[in-house]
Amino acid sequence: MAYWLLFFLIAFVALAHARAGIRTTSLVLGAVTLFYGVFGESWIAFALMMIAGLLVFGPLNLPVLRQEWLSRPLFTGFRRVLSRLDERQLxxxxxxxxGWEAELFNGQPDWSRFHESYSARLTPDERSLLDGPLAEFCSRYARDPETPAAHARLRAYGLHGLAVDGLHGGRDLSALAQSAALMRLSASAGSDLARRIGAPSRLAWIAALQRHGTPAQQSRWLPQLAAGANLQTIESGIAGDAVIEAGDEGPALLLTLDISLTADAEIVGCCVDLRDPEARLGPDAATGPTWLLLDAALLRDKRGPLRLPLEAVIGDREHIGEAARQGAESRAVADAIAPIAIHAGSTTALALAAGSLAKLHAPFGLSLGERSLAEEALATLAARATAAQALAALTARAVDLGEKPYAAAAFARTLGLAQARECTATARDLGLDQGLSARLVTDLDEPPSETLEPALVARTDVYSACVLRSxxxxxxxxxxxxxxxxxxxxxxxxxxxxxxxxxxxxxxxxxxxxxxxxxxxxxxxxxxxxxxxxxxxxxxxxxxxxxxxxxxxxxxxxxxxxxxxxxxxxxxxxxxxxxxxxxxxxxxxxxxxxxxxxxxxxxxxxxxxxxxxxxxxxxxxxxxxxxxxxxxxxxxxxxxxxxxxxxxxxxxxxxxxREATQRSVANQLQSDSRLRERLGERVGLPADASPWPLIDQALGLMRAGEAIEARAIAAKITRLSRHVPTRIDQTRDSGVIDEAEAQALRDWLAAVTRIQKPD
Known part of the structure; x- marks a missing residue:
């Protein structure tokens, strides 16, 4: 009997592995049962199995019975569950x-499709932009985003139009190229400057215009955004009311806003609650939250309600009441590109700087890499930088494939924020928040909460939607x-x-x-x-x-x-x-x-x-x-x-x-390895990006002075001072080194001091 049980188990496992349907399962199990009836040992067991099979699989193979007895009660319960959800959740x-997240969630990822669809390269035009104007900008303004000329140069180089199509004056870059550009800007010029052109709220409005805007709206607003016009967005709920009223040329909007304009705002994007109490748009016309783009000058000059044509609605009257859908889709596109790319650039710059600084030490001192737990910290920074770069490329590619990147955007946001907190804590443990590297740590700090979409901060809501969608x-x-x-x-x-x-x-x-x-x-x-x-x-x-x-x-x-x-x-x-x-x-x-x-x-x-x-x-x-x-x-x-x-x-x-793995990664980050080379290539870090010139100079002086330092240590002079300049003088006075060699040690110490204490 044990052999027959094993036989039935093998059949069941094979059916389950093949994900067989009801009919196939019934036929196979029925054939196995008949086979047991012919060659088995017990007619009673055979009869019981046949009766059980007929009772279980009979109704399942008759759609009328199955739907009435089983599916209908379950469907009623499912409808009851949906009734407990509000309209926003639905x-x-x-x-x-x-996308790929749906295949992972359903348990059968198609790896051949994944490698075919998600493997993409930058076009020659995109590569020339990154290696040309963008590289020149990064080289000029590396790590100096507060320079007034930097903001003017952003417009001169046309970098505000990375996401705008070429027909309207933009650079017409793919999402993958936009991600690469923001990664380079963040690594070289700092995350603050990268957010000026890659703010998710700004990119979301550009995406909304290009996906839902009318040709007239695109021709009016996209050239201004590509030229760098300052866009003030009101995303924290409803910014005002709009009522449909009769106008000289048809229905118009009577708009009442309750907002405060910033001094540099040129365009205002907001969501208003649009109402049509007199049904001027028709009895079945949609109303509700609606997106508008407005000229900031109109709001400054106007006192009281503002009268606008209906064409101010993004997408015209067909898109009235669709602010929630437009906003979710457009913001997902922006979040799948910008935040994780900016985070990847900042993390990579910090990891590369940590690798260089880990080798550096003052004369007669210890290097950062020789501290306890330094290997684990350096390995963590290298791994998080590599992971952030990979995630940025994958989420951007999802946008290029035309997917609805809700899940990709959620993963980019939550994983990026978690990595930023971890890398910031790790860098502070290493002491990188002091000296010239402090700017790199600051770039990783979490952005102000008001710049985050509330739904993306509450992981429960956004992950619930991602899970159910998948x-x-x-x-x-x-x-x-x-x-x-x-x-x-x-x-x-x-x-x-x-x-x-x-x-x-x-x-x-x-x-x-x-x-x-x-x-x-x-x-x-x-x-x-x-x-x-x-x-x-x-x-x-x-x-x-x-x-x-x-x-x-x-x-x-x-x-x-x-x-x-x-x-x-x-x-x-x-x-x-x-x-x-x-x-x-x-x-x-x-x-x-x-x-x-x-x-x-x-x-x-x-x-x-x-x-x-x-x-x-x-x-x-x-x-x-x-x-x-x-x-x-x-x-x-x-x-x-x-x-x-x-x-x-x-x-x-x-x-x-494993400790051996962490040690290997830490050593590679500190040496001229392929890992370090690949990290630098992906962010295009220019050689003159501060603090790299000072670090390179200090490393050169350190290598030149290490032989002198070793000779001084081997001399074993008694009663040496712990004060390094005094110790250098004592070593010179003892005759172990001459004045030129003592000056080389002083230059080495001064270079290290400029990095550790730049003030």
Whole structure:
């Protein structure tokens, strides 16, 4: 009998792995049962299996019975869940995830498609712009963004128009090229100057104009924005009211705003609550939050309500009431490009400076690299800089592919902010917040909270939307629930539900199998990059299964008919945090994928394996931690136990990076290695960017004076002063070195002092 049980188990696992549908599963299991009836040992067991099979798979294979007995009650509960969501939450789910994050979330990432679609190069024209005008600007104003001429030069070089198409006076760069340009500006001239042309709010309005604006609006506003006109945006809610009234040439807007203009504002972008109390636009015309672009001069000169033509609405009357959708889409495009690119440039500049400063020391002193825990700190900076560059390229490429980059923007924001905090703390531990390198640390500080989209600060809301968008079955069920035809809606829901059941068993089988074998070299190539790819597949399947379990739990609680008590409200709030942990796990897999893609595009060089190991090890550890927290917060103990056995069959690994790997990365960051070369190439850091000339000068004097220093130390002169200038004089007076050699040590000390204490 044991052999027959094994036979049935193999058949079931094969069906689950193939994600077979109901009909295929019924035929295969029926054939296996008949095979047992012919060759098996017990007719009673055969009869019981046949009866059980008919009772279970009979109704499932009859659509009429399946829909009436099973799908309809579930569909009713699903509609009840949707009724608990407000309009804002439902509006955030208008577009399903079509990018790489959706494939990771559904447990079956197509790596061949990923490498084909997300591997892109800059065009010759884009490369010439980066290596020409942009490089010249960075060389002139490197690390001196407060120079008045720098702001004028930004306009002269046409750098404000990176995101504007060439027809309207812009540079017409792809999202990937925009990301590269902002990365270079941030690394060379500082993040403050990069934010002047790459502020997400500014890029969002440019994206809205290019995607939804009328030709007249594009011709009016885009040339001004490309020329560097100052745009003041009012994003913190509704800036005023607009009422439709009769005008000489048709309906017009009577606008009342409650805003304070800045002194340099030339264009104002705001969201107003548009109302049409007399139905002048028609009885079925949309109203509500609407985007407007206005000339700031009109607002300064006007007192009281302002009368405007209806064409002031972005996209004209067809886009009235669509501020939420336009804003979410346009801001996602901007956030997928700018913040992570600016962060990557600042992090790279800090990492390269830390590598150079780690070798530097004063005469008779210790270098930064010789301090305790310096290796771990330097390795962390190098890994975060590499990861930020990879993430910036991947999210920008998602925009170029025409995806709705909601998830990419959320990952860029949250991962970038987390990396910035970590790198800032690491740099301060190394003492890099003092001296000439302090400016580099300041660039990494988190931007003021008012510049952040509120929805992107609250990870629960934004990750909930990203998770649900990426869930294919949920989006199909949502579309079915919005179908006005009840019969068609039930059929669509039934198809989505039961086609996903096979997917659920498939992800469970894959997650369990890969959880047992993904780390073993016996089941594939032992190359590190291949093992990382298999681990991403493993955690992708685990994430897909855990998502189905947790979302089912959350839906059952949201759709419950029990009285809505305070205790239930607390439990539902706790359940909603499940989507946050799902989003955290998905973000880490997205980051690991970006690092692998960048590693492959760089030629899969052996010298870069160490930093790839750091990135992937941290990402997998964070992914496991998020899944572990999710499982611990499931309300059903049995469900939590079963999910843990499938998702983490061997328990959480959470391995820390190896010390040898950290040492290798730290050494590469301090030497003329391929890692350091690649980091510098991607940000195009000019040689004259401060503090590099002073660091290079100090390093040169240090190398020239090390032989003199070694001879002075070997002399073992008694009662030497700890004051370095006095010690140099004592060594000279003892005859160990001459005056020229003593002067070389003094020059070395002065160069180091200029870096450590520039004032």
């Amino acid at each position: 509006a955030a789910l208008t577009g399903s995830g079509t 869930h294919g079955a949920f989006m199909q069920a949502l579309a079915a629930a919005q179908d006005p035809n009840p019969a068609t809606a039930l059929t669509r829901f039934d198809d989505a539900l039961w086609s996903h059941v096979g997917h659920l068993f498939g992800t469970a089988t894959q997650a369990f199998a890969l959880g047992l074998t993904a780390s073993s070299p016996l089941f594939g190539s032992s190359a590190p990059e291949t093992q990382y790819l298999r681990k991403i597949n493993r955690y992708s399947a685990a994430l897909a299964f855990a998502a189905d379990v947790s979302l089912s739990v959350m839906a059952s609680e949201l759709g419950s008919r029990k009285p809505y008590t305070a205790l239930r409200a607390v439990r539902e709030a706790s359940r909603r945090s499940l989507t946050t942990w799902l989003g955290d796990a998905l973000a880490q897999l997205y980051l690991a994928s970006a690092a692998l893609r960048q590693y492959d595009e760089g030629g899969a060089h052996l010298d870069e394996r160490a930093v790839l190991e750091l990135i992937c090890t941290d990402a997998f550890s964070a992914c496991e931690e998020a899944l572990d927290r999710l499982i611990r917060h499931l309300s059903s103990p049995f469900l939590a136990w079963l999910t843990r056995r499938i998702v983490l069959p061997l328990g959480p690994s959470r391995r820390a990076p």
